[in-house]
Amino acid sequence: MRRTLIALAAASFAASGQVPYERLRNAQTEAQNWLTYNGSYASNHHSALDQITPGNVRNLELKWVWQANSLEKLEATPLVVDGVIYLTDPPNDVVAVDARTGRVFWTYRHPLPPGVAPCCGQVNRGLAILDNTLYLGTLDGRLVALDAGSGRKKWDAKVADYTKGYALTVAPLAVKDKIIIGSACGEFGIRGFVAAHDAKTGKQIWKFNTIPAPGEPGHETWKGDSWKYGGGSVWVTGSYDPALNLTYWGIGNPGPDWNPYVRPGDNLYTDCVLALDPDTGQMKWHFQFTPNDNWDFDSVQIPVLADIKWKDRERKVMLWGNRNGFFYVLDRTSGEFLLGKPFVKQTWAAGLDERGRPVRVPGKGPSLAGTEVWPGVQGGTNWYAPSFSPRTQLFYLTAWEDYHSTYYAWEQEYEAGKWYAGGSVRAEVPAIRREAIRTWGPEAGYGVVRAIDPQTGTRVWDYKMSDVSDSGLLTTAADLLFSGNREGHFFALDAKNGKLLWNRYLGGQVASSPISYSVDGKQYVTIAAGHSLFTFGLREPQ
Amino acid sequence: MRCKAVLLCCAILPVVAQHGSVKVVNPYTSPEDLAAGAKLFRAQCATCHGEAARGTTTGPDLTSGSLRHGSSDEAIFLTISKGVSGTPMPAFNFAGERIWTLVTHIRAMSIARGASQASGNPGEGRRIYQSAGCAGCHTVAGEGGLVGPDLSDVGSRLSLQELRSSVLQPDGTVAPEYWTASLRMSSGQKITGTRLNEDTFSIQLRDSKGKLISVYRKDVADYEIVRKSPMPGSGAKLKTPELDHLLAFLASLRNSDVGSGQ
Numbered sequence: 001m002r003r004t005l006i007a008l009a010a011a012s013f014a015a016s017g018q019v020p021y022e023r024l025r026n027a028q029t030e031a032q033n034w035l036t037y038n039g040s041y042a043s044n045h046h047s048a049l050d051q052i053t054p055g056n057v058r059n060l061e062l063k064w065v066w067q068a069n070s071l072e073k074l075e076a077t078p079l080v081v082d083g084v085i086y087l088t089d090p091p092n093d094v095v096a097v098d099a100r101t102g103r104v105f106w107t108y109r110h111p112l113p114p115g116v117a118p119c120c121g122q123v124n125r126g127l128a129i130l131d132n133t134l135y136l137g138t139l140d141g142r143l144v145a146l147d148a149g150s151g152r153k154k155w156d157a158k159v160a161d162y163t164k165g166y167a168l169t170v171a172p173l174a175v176k177d178k179i180i181i182g183s184a185c186g187e188f189g190i191r192g193f194v195a196a197h198d199a200k201t202g203k204q205i206w207k208f209n210t211i212p213a214p215g216e217p218g219h220e221t222w223k224g225d226s227w228k229y230g231g232g233s234v235w236v237t238g239s240y241d242p243a244l245n246l247t248y249w250g251i252g253n254p255g256p257d258w259n260p261y262v263r264p265g266d267n268l269y270t271d272c273v274l275a276l277d278p279d280t281g282q283m284k285w286h287f288q289f290t291p292n293d294n295w296d297f298d299s300v301q302i303p304v305l306a307d308i309k310w311k312d313r314e315r316k317v318m319l320w321g322n323r324n325g326f327f328y329v330l331d332r333t334s335g336e337f338l339l340g341k342p343f344v345k346q347t348w349a350a351g352l353d354e355r356g357r358p359v360r361v362p363g364k365g366p367s368l369a370g371t372e373v374w375p376g377v378q379g380g381t382n383w384y385a386p387s388f389s390p391r392t393q394l395f396y397l398t399a400w401e402d403y404h405s406t407y408y409a410w411e412q413e414y415e416a417g418k419w420y421a422g423g424s425v426r427a428e429v430p431a432i433r434r435e436a437i438r439t440w441g442p443e444a445g446y447g448v449v450r451a452i453d454p455q456t457g458t459r460v461w462d463y464k465m466s467d468v469s470d471s472g473l474l475t476t477a478a479d480l481l482f483s484g485n486r487e488g489h490f491f492a493l494d495a496k497n498g499k500l501l502w503n504r505y506l507g508g509q510v511a512s513s514p515i516s517y518s519v520d521g522k523q524y525v526t527i528a529a530g531h532s533l534f535t536f537g538l539r540e541p542q
Numbered sequence: 543m544r545c546k547a548v549l550l551c552c553a554i555l556p557v558v559a560q561h562g563s564v565k566v567v568n569p570y571t572s573p574e575d576l577a578a579g580a581k582l583f584r585a586q587c588a589t590c591h592g593e594a595a596r597g598t599t600t601g602p603d604l605t606s607g608s609l610r611h612g613s614s615d616e617a618i619f620l621t622i623s624k625g626v627s628g629t630p631m632p633a634f635n636f637a638g639e640r641i642w643t644l645v646t647h648i649r650a651m652s653i654a655r656g657a658s659q660a661s662g663n664p665g666e667g668r669r670i671y672q673s674a675g676c677a678g679c680h681t682v683a684g685e686g687g688l689v690g691p692d693l694s695d696v697g698s699r700l701s702l703q704e705l706r707s708s709v710l711q712p713d714g715t716v717a718p719e720y721w722t723a724s725l726r727m728s729s730g731q732k733i734t735g736t737r738l739n740e741d742t743f744s745i746q747l748r749d750s751k752g753k754l755i756s757v758y759r760k761d762v763a764d765y766e767i768v769r770k771s772p773m774p775g776s777g778a779k780l781k782t783p784e785l786d787h788l789l790a791f792l793a794s795l796r797n798s799d800v801g802s803g804q
Contacts, residue, residue: 071627072628119632121630410584412584419589421589424588424598425598426598431600432600432630438739439738441767465741466741467741467742503743
């Protein structure tokens, strides 16, 4: 009995870590933890841990596996807070797990009402933590606050109306005393937004609509009523620069996806990155990657913030490998375009002009008969995490190379809460892996982990895979790069040259991003594959 | 009244599935319902299943008449309304009336595809199938070879025109799962077989004797994917009546039914 009590006390101590805003702000100094969806506000997916090295990575062994109840794919990146892992089990359950053993502390189950049918899968990408509270966005449009120690619900607040097609799949971002979140389901003719809620009460403080209403700047880029269901979803977590007090969010595609002929104009702020004041929601600047998009090139990639010497001077930059196939360097103070180059084969743009606006190749829009375009509908890259290593000064991303689709467009009437894509797409590579069998040929496209020099936008090295990949990346202070892929492999590369140093076949597709943490001075790496979370550490002497 | 009928149908569907004693009849099959179903299909279903419902890489072909999650009207209704867990197929929360119009449209697409009737004699076709050696590579109802596709349900998968092209021009459309992997190993050994799967590190194939083989890419010196069908174009030698008989036999192969050529 006494022993049980002690164990309980230890567990509850471990599970009730306080994470005030100051810890989030300085997350990069806590290499043992993973305090936000992207590891830190700069979102560079780089761990300062260096115990696992190119020299000993071959000694990694499986420490534990956590198995989900759900058969949906795991897209969430876990949080690690002082020895406790918090992760979501799709669609909207939350689990607290011991980071050393994989044993479960508690489970929260979020019941969904009947009729919740989000556009693009029963997906959740994770949680935010602030003080002693975890924050979860749900498919029925709620922001749920949970006590991190017990998993008990503190409150839940309505953010969006699921009956009109809105769903929350993004991991929220905690900034100061607010929780920032947005809505997915751009294929349902929603009108997207970024919103901030009071972390204590759930009350909405501000809301920035990603599709401007009549009278608002940018509304002139829409025709007629098209703005009312213009998409502009938010489904991947943004970044934050405390010094500039700006939070950056990537915005999804315009709707209907493949029929741009009903919405002539640039369709702001779809396919943009927005720089917002987290206190007021006011926009400081925006940059649009693909004006009047008709290929579903969501710009929801993670804004990677880096302070580097770029060309001749120190600059606060944002590095961005976009779904449209171009790599960008922006000045994140002003949004100034510094550099842009294709990082995969693309056939829709002749290049970018001096302000970064694409010069479109005529005749590449979707059509009734079908139009073949590179990259295909899943893009040159997508939502999974890229990485920037301050040590190698390289930007790394997972890319779909030589991959194309045939895009079709047709007329479609808008109906609230229903599919509104205005066309279709065919590609040999499935959008989501369905089975472990892969038989298509290399001409359908393939996956690479690619290292890019931000100074020039040129490729430094490639690690080529047979199949495409939906896995994010992690670099570490020992110059290792961890990633997985759709084939079901989890592997480590030398971040300096892309050489494969270690690989394990986990047998289920990877559709999230690896993380690293340490407990009791021991470094671990964790990845979700299939319906399980796998954690590896160095083999210990017997 | 019509609404009540739909509600009733929805309510009793599970009972039907359990006992199979009551057959649910689709009450929405008028030309207007068909048109509404076609419109709804294009808006909500065509992105994944294709405009002609012939399938894409995301969603399967719905026109074969033989569907993975049940082919009856009520099974199609349930698949649409409940979705398929673990696949991209969501649950569609439409009113029952609208789901029935979709069922009507899907049925119409299958009927349109199977419209042309085979003119030959299936019994005669079965004899030709055996004498021409088709069974050496193809399986029907569990009997035959493994090199070529299983033909037990080919009549529900392919139209008569598609069957004709497959027999006459076997190289015309070869599904990737029947491509051949031709390997030369670093040791000099040559391995050839049906290409089953591959990833960054290894390739899986099945040789002509049905043996499963897995090789590491690092041991492979040369790898070629042969996209031609190993099927001899002997169908082209068949004269008109024999070919029609063979096609009639193939068209009669529909899943558990082993054909009408007995």
